[in-house]
Amino acid sequence: GDSVTQMEGPVTLSEEAFLTINCTYTATGYPSLFWYVQYPGEGLQLLLKATKADDKGSNKGFEATYRKETTSFHLEKGSVQVSDSAVYFCALKAGGGNKLTFGTGTQLKVEL
Amino acid sequence: DTEVTQTPKHLVMGMTNKKSLKCEQHMGHRAMYWYKQKAKKPPELMFVYSYEKLSINESVPSRFSPECPNSSLLNLHLHALQPEDSALYLCASSQDPGAGDTIYFGEGSWLTVV
Numbered sequence: 001g002d003s004v005t006q007m008e009g010p011v012t013l014s015e016e017a018f019l020t021i022n023c024t025y026t027a028t029g030y031p032s033l034f035w036y037v038q039y040p041g042e043g044l045q046l047l048l049k050a051t052k053a054d055d056k057g058s059n060k061g062f063e064a065t066y067r068k069e070t071t072s073f074h075l076e077k078g079s080v081q082v083s084d085s086a087v088y089f090c091a092l093k094a095g096g097g098n099k100l101t102f103g104t105g106t107q108l109k110v111e112l
Numbered sequence: 113d114t115e116v117t118q119t120p121k122h123l124v125m126g127m128t129n130k131k132s133l134k135c136e137q138h139m140g141h142r143a144m145y146w147y148k149q150k151a152k153k154p155p156e157l158m159f160v161y162s163y164e165k166l167s168i169n170e171s172v173p174s175r176f177s178p179e180c181p182n183s184s185l186l187n188l189h190l191h192a193l194q195p196e197d198s199a200l201y202l203c204a205s206s207q208d209p210g211a212g213d214t215i216y217f218g219e220g221s222w223l224t225v226v
Contacts, residue, residue, distance in 0.1 A: 034214070043118075043202055044155065044217040089154055093213075098143055098162065098206065100215055102154035 002027045006090050006103035013080055013110050021075040021106045023064075023090035031094035033057075033066055033073040038087045038105075047075075047088070080110045115139070116218035118203050124224045127193060133221045135186040135203030144186040145204040145215065146178060155202055155217075161186060193225045 007022040025031065035047040035057070048057030053068035062077045073090060090103040117136045125131045135144065143162050147155035160168035161180040175197075177189040186203055200220045206213045 032213075036217070043200075043219040046214055046216060049214055093215075098145075098160055098213070098215075099157055099168070100155075105152070105154050 002031070002092060002094050002101045004090050004092055004101055004103035006088075006106050009087075009105070009107040011106060011108050013108070015082055015110055015112055016079045017110075019075070019077040019080045019084075019108070021088055021090075021108070023073045023075065023103060025071050025073065025090075025092050027071075027092055027094040027101075029094055030068075031092040033064070034091045034093070034100070035062070035064055035073070035075050036089045036091060038089065040086070044089065080108070082110045082112060084108060085110045116203055116205055116216055118201075118218040118221050120221060121219065122222045122224075124226060125190065125193065126226055127195070129193075130189070130191045132190065133188040133201055133203075133223070135188075135218060136184055137205040137216075138184055139205065139207075139216075140183075141205035141207050141216075142183060143206045143208060143213075143215075144180065145206075146176075146186070146188050147202040147204060147217075149200040149202055149220070159188075190223070193223075195225050198224045 003026045032051045034049045036044040037047045048059045050057040050066035056065045064075045087105045089105045091100045119134045146158040149155040158172045159178045164180045179187040202220045203218045204215045206215045
C-alpha cells in the first residue's frame with residue numbers, strides 16, 4: 001500500500017539556519033505530494049504541494065521538489081525563524097482517490 | 113479564501129452524554145472529511161463524504177455518527193464515548209475527490225471525554 005516516511009524529530013535549529021526535512025514515499029501510480037504544517041494547538045495548514053514529477057512547490061520561503069526517480073519530496077528553507085517552530089507532515093494522495101496518507105510528522109524547534 | 117470552520121473549539125463530555133461537532137465550508141467544495149488526531153501522531157481518516165453521500169467509513173465505531181445535511185455542512189454526532197476517544201477532531205474539505213485535489217483543514221475541535 002501507499003506509505004510516507006519522514007525523518008524522526010525533534011529537529012532543533014538556531015534561527016537563520018538551513019532546514020531540510022526528508023520525506024520519501026511509496027505509492028502506486030503518480031501521487032500528488034503535500035507538506036502540511038501544524039502550529040501548537042492548531043489544525044493543519046497546507047504549506048505547499050506538487051502534483052507531478054519535477055514540480056517545485058513553494059510558500060513562505062519553504063520549497064520542495066517532486067523527485068520521481070528518488071521517490072522523494074524533501075522540505076527545505078534557507079533561513080528558519082523562531083515562528084517556524086511547528087510539526088511538519090509530509091503526505092500523498094494517489095490512485096484518483098481522496099485519502100491522504102501521512103508521514104509520522106517531524107517536530108521542528110527553532111531557538112534564538 | 114480557503115476556510116473550514118469548526119465548532120466548538122473545545123468540548124468536554126461525559127461518557128453518557130450526546131454531543132455534536134460541527135463543520136462548515138463555503139468554498140463550494142464537494143468532498144468533506146472527518147479526521148481524528150491523537151497527540152504527537154498524524155491525523156487518521158474517519159469518514160469521507162463525496163457529493164453529500166458517505167463514500168468512506170474507515171471502520172469507525174458506531175458511537176461516532178457523521179451527517180452531511182447539505183454541501184456546506186458536516187456534523188459528527190457523539191454518543192457513549194470512551195476516554196480513549198479524547199483527541200483533536202479535524203474537519204476538512206476539497207474541491208473534488210480527486211488525486212490532485214488539495215484537502216484543506218479546519219482548526220479542529222479538542223474533545224475530552226471524562
